[in-house]
Amino acid sequence: MRAEPRDLARQIVVIAAVVFMIIAAMVGVGLFGGTNVRELQGGALDADSTVLSPGRQAFSIWSLIYVLMIAYAVWQALPGQRARERQRAAGWWIAVTAVLNGCWLLAAQFLNLPATVVVIVLLVAALSVTIRILVVHPSGRWTDIVFADATVGLHLGWVSLATVANVTAWLAAEVVPAQSEAASDAWGIAVLVVVALLGVAIAWGTRGRLAPGLAMAWGLVWIGVARTTDEPDSTPVAVTAWIAAAIVVVVPLVMRITGIHSTGFRSSARTPAESEQVR
Structure with missing residues (x-):
């Protein structure tokens, strides 16, 4: 397939988006003189703000x-990736996810909690679209699996939990009045059940890709650890988080293992695109 001017433009935009993301991350952790994310918004985003806050190690x-995002930006810029249909379909969306990140x-650094909620919801939506594009444009190449599928999958899984x-941090800080310990535990458990169902839905929609689940499980495990070693303490929430993980x-x-895909059929019947990748 012949490369077009828009292909080079996409490669440049992806690199620029990832560079923006890295610079913003440096600002977010206070490397340029700003405040670390954990201390922003009155500490609402720290590990001890709500029963659903992961331990600091999770981050x-x-x-x-x-x-992985940097590796993807470098890899997709190679001449051999310029005109690939898979890159054309997913590259622009991956750039969008980097910008939203x-x-x-x-x-978080300069605005308020409602603004962070709006942006992170948009980020989840963009990542969901991106991984779905990768699912419908399958590839058996290890470079695609590592640099594209695993990168987007981990990003989606972690941001879904984040x-x-x-949202919980925003509600607890600005919307919902202080609740009793029993009420907080009940709400925490209910939300974790929804998170588990979301993880199942992501697995189904991505044909069993493991990366999103691993990232979600990582965060869930650290929610459990934080609820048993930090405040607010909650054994019921911790146990529920570990079960959800x-x-x-x-x-x-x-x-x-069983070969079940999101269509409900076994994977032994490959799609034409998948068969082409195998050849």
Whole structure:
């Protein structure tokens, strides 16, 4: 397939978007003199703000996501990727996710909690569209699996969980009045059940891709750890978070082992695009 001017433009935009995201991340952690995200918005985004806040160690996953995003930006800029249909379909959307990622950090640094909620919801939506594009344009190449599918999958899984924590932090700080411990536990458990169902839905919609579930499980495990080692303490929420973590990993694993895809049929019947990739 012959490259077109818009293909080069896409490659440049992806690089620019990822550079913007990295600079925004540096601003977000206070490297340029700003305030660390944990201390912004009156500490509403820290690990001890609500029963659904992950422990601080959970946020180390961002380092992996950023490294993979940088790797994707470099890889997609290679001449051999310029005219590929898969890059044409997903590249612009991956650029959008990088920009929204950076915008969330800037919103947290300079705006308010409602602004962060709006941006993170848009980011989840963009990531959902992106991973669906990758699903309908399958590839068996390891470079596609690592640099595109795994990158977007981890990003989606973590941000899906982060959205729950972000919305909860906003509601607890500005909307819902202070609740009793029992009420907080009940709401926390109910939301974690929804998170588990969301993880199952993502697994189904992505034909059993494991990366989103792994990222969600990572955050869920650290929610459980935080509720047993930090305030607010809640053993029921911790146990529920750990059960949800197991569910969001086991479901895509079972789908892959059994060959079940989102269509409900076994994967032994490959799509024409998948068969072409195998050849």
